Amino acid sequence: MPSLRHALLILFAVLPAGSVAQNTAEPFPWAKVQDDPHLSVVPRSASEAARIAKVLTTHDDFTAPQPFEELSGGAATVRNTGDANAFSQPSKTVDFEGELTFKLGNGLFRKLWVSSPSSTLASDGLGPLFNARSCQRCHLKDGRGHPPESAEDSSVSMFLRVSVPGGPEDGIDEIEGYLATRPEPTYGGQMQDFGLPGQRAEYRLDIQYDEVEVALAGGETASLRRPTYVAAELGYGPLHPDAMLSPRVAPQMIGLGLLEAIPAADILAGADPEDRDGDGISGRPNIVWSREFDRPMLGRFGLKAGMPTIREQSAAAFSGDVGISSTLYPDAWGDCTEAQADCRSAPHGDGDIRGVEIDDEALDLVTFYSRNLGVPARRDVADPEVLAGKRLFHELGCASCHRPSFVTHRLDGQPEQSFQLIWPYTDMLLHDMGEGLADHRPEARATGREWRTPPLWGIGLTEQVSGHSYFLHDGRARSLLEAVLWHGGEAEAQRDAVIALPQDERAALIRFLESL
Incomplete structure (x- = not known):
């Protein structure tokens, strides 16, 4: 692995400071x-x-790896431990004092919350309705969640988001193009499948899969499983007739701080909502309202880029998943609605000196932990088959959305993510992925057919870390090939090209993805 000093080499700036590649047809004021x-x-x-732009010119030599390509997270890259702990290491750039902070945050990330009242005042406040008792329960080993394997499977990390269409009064004036929705009147914004004693769980998730065969070139076939989701055993009456459900599995946690440190201007520079270059790719940013900064910001986190920062993402997860209040989400009852009076009147854990169930100090520790989970180094970057797959990845246009590299801001007081050349393989933008993957549930400016391009770094370690190979937002794909074959919409041409590849080239493409 090259030295950290060499990896600190460069950062990316396609445009001068303060400049953005604007599309005047987009109504939102980009500035x-x-x-x-x-x-x-x-x-x-x-x-x-100028120096950075020179380094990140278009790559067209696939006979050897690019300089520092194996350092997916720049100088923050960590070694692959070879076991399930590969995603649970502090970034290489974290110093000794930072490691202590990281470990404190890890303890809070793993902590099992208990119901109120309790003698453990620092850990009470669970629920009353919840999906998990800890962050680690969904992000097991900081990796990817999965749907249930059977009706008896209790190890899943999957839930349903829910909302109903809103009206003009639900929009946000500062964000043009905001798709107004509101929480479902009975069940709120998320379905919770657990309740404390005396509280009814909201539902049980039932999934049925239908197998769909796909013919591949060379006489091969692949089978996709098309899911149907049902919110069964509803505990508080029927859903609103216009309820929109979106199934989600927990994403992997690595590299979040590096993604947060990418200049917003560099992400926006890749947006092409009207497809003016005619390549069929129309990436759009999601613009969301920040509770922390009380202003619109670029959405970066979540499957539809619905959160602007790691801290807000963490606070929202504490509220919706665990029922834990914070200064950003102060309701002690979490996601319970006015229709769930028993939940709202139940004992809560916000009656002590903290005022909320997780105070700012603890939330900051969890944020530091989440920000500094290291990205493992790539494997086999010089392997001939991997290089052949990389060439196909670029030639087929996969890199149009899964942009290989960015460079983070130079940051004052945050050396762990400062000035790093990184290889996340995402443009951080929303793309129409077609009807097959549509959840038909808008989120801020994201439509029901749009998803944020997920980072691909670490994807080849999924089975090692998480013990499965399920991909996409709901885990329907059982392999990387299946995940590719579910692509539609803007990525339909790339999917069809993969289907038409000779068997050995298709295998090389998958081999490249497995090296990430």
Whole structure:
């Protein structure tokens, strides 16, 4: 592995500071979100920008790896431990004091919350309705969740988001194009499948799969499983007739701080909502309202980029998944609605000196932990089959959405993510993925057919870390090939090209993905 000093080499700036590749057909005023209020940014100099742009020119040599390509997270890259702990290491750039903070955050991430009242005042406040008793329960080993294997499977990390269409009064004036929705009037914004004693769980998730055969070139076939989701055994009466359900499995946690440190202007520079270059790819940013900064910001986290920062994502998960209140989500009853009076009147854990069930100090520790989970180094970057698969990845246009590399801001007071050349393989933008993957549930500016391009770093270690090979937002794909074959919409041409590949080239493409 090259030295950390060499990996700290460069950062990316396609445009000068303050400049964004604007599409004038987009109504949103881009200038409102191209800054990064969550970061203490040291502006790049013109010479840095020129040097970086030179390094990140279009790559067309596939005879050897690119410099530092194996360092997926730049100097923050960690070694692959070879076991299920590969995603649970602190970034290489975290110093000794930071490791202590990381371990404290890990303890809170793993902590089992208990119901109120309790003598353990620092750990009470669970629920009253919840999906999990800890963050680790869904993000097991900081990896990817999965749907149930059977009706008796209790190890899943999957839930349903729910909402109903809203009206003009539910929109946000500062965000043009915001698709107004509101929580489902009885069940809120998320379905909880557990309740404390005396509380009814909201539902049980039932999934039925139908197998769909896909013919591949060379006489091969693949089978996709098409899911049907049912919210069964509803505990509080029927859902609203216009309820929109979106199944979600927990995503992997690595590299979040590096994604958070990518300049918003660089992400926006890749947006092409009207497909003016005619390549069939129309990436759009999701613009969301930040509770922390009380302003619109670029959405980065969540399957539809519905959260602007790791801290807000963490606070929202505590509220919706565990029923734990914070200063950002102060309702002690979590996601319970006015229709769930027993839940709202149940004992809560916010009656002590903290005022909320997780205070800002503890939330900051969890945020630091989540921000600094290291990305393992790539494997086999010089393998001839991997290089052949990489060439196909680029030639087929996969890199149009799964952009290989970015560079993070130079940051004051945040050295762990500062000035890093990273290889996440995402553009952080929303794309129409077709009817097959549509959940028909908008989220901020994201439509019911759009999803944020997921980062691919670490994807080849999924089975090692999580013990399964299920992919996509709901875990329907049982392999990387199945995940590719579910692509539609803007990625339909790429999917069809993969189907038409000779068997050995298709295998090389998958081999490349497995190396990430």
